[in-house]
Amino acid sequence: MNLSKDQITNSLRLFKARRDDLLHEDEAAFEHHVQRFIEFCQNDVLVQSIVSPLRQDLTVNVDEWWEKVNSKELWFPSDPDTELLLRYGILVSVINNPCLALQFGKAMRKYKRDEYVELFRVLVVRPFMDELTHRLGNAANLASPEERALQAVPLNRIPKVNETRVFLSHKSVDKPLVYRYYYALKELGFEPWLDEPDMPAGANLEQEVFRGFAESCAAVFLITENFKDEKYLAAEVEYAVMQKRGKGEKFAIITLRYPNASPVPRLLTPYIYKDVENDLEGFYELLRALPVETGPIRWKAHVVAN
Amino acid sequence: MSNEAEDVVRCQLTFNVDRDGFFRRTCPSCGRDFKTQVNEADLVASLQPAFRQIGLEIGAELSGEREEEAQEHLYCPYCEHYAESGDMLTQTLVSYFERYAMREYVLPVVNKMFSNAADAFGGIGRGSSKGSISFEIIFEHHRSVLPPRPISGPEPPDMTIVELLCCGKRAKILDGWHDLRLCPYCGTRVLLQ
Numbered sequence: 001m002n003l004s005k006d007q008i009t010n011s012l013r014l015f016k017a018r019r020d021d022l023l024h025e026d027e028a029a030f031e032h033h034v035q036r037f038i039e040f041c042q043n044d045v046l047v048q049s050i051v052s053p054l055r056q057d058l059t060v061n062v063d064e065w066w067e068k069v070n071s072k073e074l075w076f077p078s079d080p081d082t083e084l085l086l087r088y089g090i091l092v093s094v095i096n097n098p099c100l101a102l103q104f105g106k107a108m109r110k111y112k113r114d115e116y117v118e119l120f121r122v123l124v125v126r127p128f129m130d131e132l133t134h135r136l137g138n139a140a141n142l143a144s145p146e147e148r149a150l151q152a153v154p155l156n157r158i159p160k161v162n163e164t165r166v167f168l169s170h171k172s173v174d175k176p177l178v179y180r181y182y183y184a185l186k187e188l189g190f191e192p193w194l195d196e197p198d199m200p201a202g203a204n205l206e207q208e209v210f211r212g213f214a215e216s217c218a219a220v221f222l223i224t225e226n227f228k229d230e231k232y233l234a235a236e237v238e239y240a241v242m243q244k245r246g247k248g249e250k251f252a253i254i255t256l257r258y259p260n261a262s263p264v265p266r267l268l269t270p271y272i273y274k275d276v277e278n279d280l281e282g283f284y285e286l287l288r289a290l291p292v293e294t295g296p297i298r299w300k301a302h303v304v305a306n
Numbered sequence: 307m308s309n310e311a312e313d314v315v316r317c318q319l320t321f322n323v324d325r326d327g328f329f330r331r332t333c334p335s336c337g338r339d340f341k342t343q344v345n346e347a348d349l350v351a352s353l354q355p356a357f358r359q360i361g362l363e364i365g366a367e368l369s370g371e372r373e374e375e376a377q378e379h380l381y382c383p384y385c386e387h388y389a390e391s392g393d394m395l396t397q398t399l400v401s402y403f404e405r406y407a408m409r410e411y412v413l414p415v416v417n418k419m420f421s422n423a424a425d426a427f428g429g430i431g432r433g434s435s436k437g438s439i440s441f442e443i444i445f446e447h448h449r450s451v452l453p454p455r456p457i458s459g460p461e462p463p464d465m466t467i468v469e470l471l472c473c474g475k476r477a478k479i480l481d482g483w484h485d486l487r488l489c490p491y492c493g494t495r496v497l498l499q
Contacts, residue, residue, distance in 0.1 A: 005481065009464040016398065016460075023454050024405055110451065118451040126454035137460030141325045149467040149476065152486055152496035157471065 003045060008140045011046040015136060019129050027117040031098045038095055041088070046143070050135050054085045062089040066100065069107045074123065080131065087128035151296065159217070163250070164292050165191045167216040169236045173226045180279050181220070181286070188287075188294055206235075213239040217291050218252040221268055222282075225260040237267045244271075254289045256282045319406060321399065322459025328478045330461060331380070331394040335387035339396065341465055341478035342380065342490065351378055351391070383468075383479045383490045405456035413452055472496060 003011070018040045022033040041047045058081060065086060068075050077083045094100050104124075105116020166185055170178040178194065185192040193212040195205075213219065219240035221233065243251045255264055255273035264273045272289050276282040287294065323329050328341035329349065378391040465478035468486060472494035479486060486498045 005462075005464055009462040012460055012462045019457065020401070024456065115451050118453055121454045122451065126457070129457055133457050133460050137322070140460060140462050144325070144463045149469045151499050152468050152470045152472070152489060153499050154472040154489075155495045155497060158497055 003143050005144055008046060008143055011044050012136060012140055014040055015044070015047065015133075019133070023121055023126060023129060027114045030101065030117045030121075031094065034091055035095050038092055046136060046139055047132070049139055050132065051085070051088060054081050058082050058085050060086040060089050062086065062093050065090060066093065066103070069104055072107055074108075076127075084128065084131050084135075087124060087131075090124055091128070159250075159292060162215045163217060165193045165212065165216040166286075166290065167193045167212050167219040167236075167240070168222070169219055169233070169240075170222045171224075171226050174222055174224050177224065177279070178222060181222070181283065184283055190292075209236065210239055213243050216243070217247070217250055218254055218289070219243070220286060221253070221255045222258070223255060223261045223264060224258040225262075227262055227265075233265060233267060237265075250291050252289050252291050254286055256285060258282070319403070320458060321402060322461040324461040324478075325463040326467060326478070328465075328467075328476075330396050330399075331391075332396045333382035333385060333387055334389060334393050336382060336385040338382070338384045338480065339465075340383050340480070340490065342391075343476050381488055381490045381493050383477065383486050383488070384483065386488055388493070399458075402456050402458055405453070409453050409455055468498065470494075470496065 018033070018037040022030075022037045025033055041051065060077075060082060065075070077086060101117060101120055102113075104120050105111060105113075108116065108119055108123075110116040110119050168178050168181055175196075182192045182194050182197075193216055195209070213236075219236070221237070221240075237253075240251075240253050244253055253268065253271035255268045255271065257264055257273060257275050259275075259277060274282075274285040274289075276285055323344050324341065327344055329344045330339055330341050332339050379388060380391050380394055381388050382394075464481070466481050466483075468477050468479055470477060470489045470491065472489045473492045475489075475491050477490050484498055487495060489496055
C-alpha cells in the first residue's frame with residue numbers, strides 16, 4: 001500500500017463520516033447509509049488493505065448466519081478476523097436485500113422500525129465499526145512516515161547576521177593551534193574571526209580588530225606556554241570588555257589555558273577561564289561557554305542529493 | 307436522606323489522539339485545523355465548556371471532574387485568533403460528546419421519567435365532572451433500545467510537528483504552512499526554521 005499522507009487523512013475523514021451516518025443518523029435512511037458505507041469501503045484503498053487480505057484467506061457464510069438469526073440464534077465467530085469479515089458480509093447482504101433488517105427485527109422480537117434498526121446497529125454494526133476503526137488507525141499509522149519536527153524559534157533568540165562571530169585572540173606563534181579552532185568552528189557553522197583571513201591587505205589593524213569584536217558574540221583568548229606577558233593582550237581585552245559591557249549576556253569572554261602556561265592574566269580573571277589538557281577539551285569548553293547554540297542535526301546535502 | 311448518588315451519572319469518555327499524541331482542534335475564526343499536545347488536566351478544563359454547552363442544549367447539567375480548572379487559552383497558528391481552548395474543539399468531537407451524553411445520560415433519564423410517570427398515572431388518566439374540564443394524559447415512549455455508543459477516531463497522523471522553543475511544547479500545523487508567526491500556547495513571536 002502506497003498512500004500519501006493526504007490520501008490517508010482523506011480516507012479516514014470519509015470513513016468517520018460514513019460510519020457515523022450509519023451508526024447515528026435517522027433510522028428512516030438506514031439502508032441508504034449502509035449502501036453509502038459499503039460503497040465507500042469497496043472503493044477505499046485503506047479499507048481494502050484490511051478487508052481484501054481477509055477475503056483471500058478466510059471464508060464466511062453469511063446465509064448461514066441469517067438462518068441462525070431466523071432461528072433466534074445470534075452467533076459470531078470467536079476469531080476476530082473471521083468475525084470482522086462476517087459482519088462486513090452481513091452489511092453487504094443488507095444492501096442486496098433490504099428486508100433483512102426487518103427479518104432481524106422479527107427474530108429479535110422488535111417489530112417497530114426504530115427499534116429493530118437500532119438493535120441491528122448495536123448488535124451487528126457497532127462492533128464491526130469499532131474493530132474496523134481500530135484496524136484502520138493502525139494501518140494509517142503504519143502507512144505514514146514518521147514526521148520530522150520543524151522548530152519555531154522565538155524572534156529574540158534569532159541573532160542578527162553580523163553579531164555571532166567568534167573572535168580568536170592569540171599570539172602569532174600559536175597560529176597552528178588557533179587554526180585548529182578556526183576550522184572546527186567553521187565546520188560547525190560559526191563564523192570565527194581571525195586576523196589573517198579576515199583582514200584585507202592594507203587594512204587598518206586597529207579598525208579591523210575593533211570591527212571583528214563588534215561583530216562577535218565571544219572573544220576567545222588562548223593562553224599557552226608561549227604566553228610571556230599580558231601587554232600584547234591589553235588592547236584586545238579592552239575591546240572585549242567594552243563589548244561585554246555593551247552586549248551583556250550576549251557576549252562571552254572565554255579564556256582557555258593550556259598545560260605549562262603561565263597563570264591566567266589578571267585582566268581576564270573576572271571572566272570565564274578553564275584549564276584544558278588538549279584541543280578537544282578546549283573546544284568543548286569553548287562551545288559550552290558560547291552564548292549561541294549549535295544547530296539541529298541534518299543530513300548533509302550530498303548524502304540526500306539523489 | 308439525600309439521593310445525590312442517584313442524581314450523579316459518571317461517564318468515562320474515550321477519544322482518540324493521533325500516533326504522536328496530538329489532539330485535533332479547529333479555529334472558530336478561520337476554520338482551519340491544528341493539533342495540540344495532550345495534557346490531561348488542560349484537556350479536562352478545555353472540555354468543560356463543551357460539556358456545559360451540551361448540558362444546556364439537552365436541559366441537563368453535565369460536569370467534569372475538575373469543575374474549577376482554569377481555562378487554557380490558545381492562539382490559532384494561522385490567523386492568530388485567541389480563544390479559550392474549549393472553543394477550539396472540532397465539530398466531530400462536539401458531535402461525539404453530544405451523542406455520548408444523549409446515550410449515556412439523557413435517554414436513560416427520559417426512559418426513567420416516562421416509566422415513573424406511567425406508574426404514577428397508570429398510563430392514562432382521566433377526569434371529568436360537571437363544570438370542570440376533561441383531560442387525558444397519554445405517556446408513550448418506545449425507546450426500549452438505546453442507540454449505539456459513538457466511536458471516536460481514528461485520528462490520522464497528519465500535519466507537521468513544530469517544536470516551540472519558547473515554551474518547550476509541541477504542536478502540529480498543516481503541511482506546507484510556513485508562515486507560523488506566534489506560538490499557539492504562549493503567543494511568543496516565532497520564526498519557523
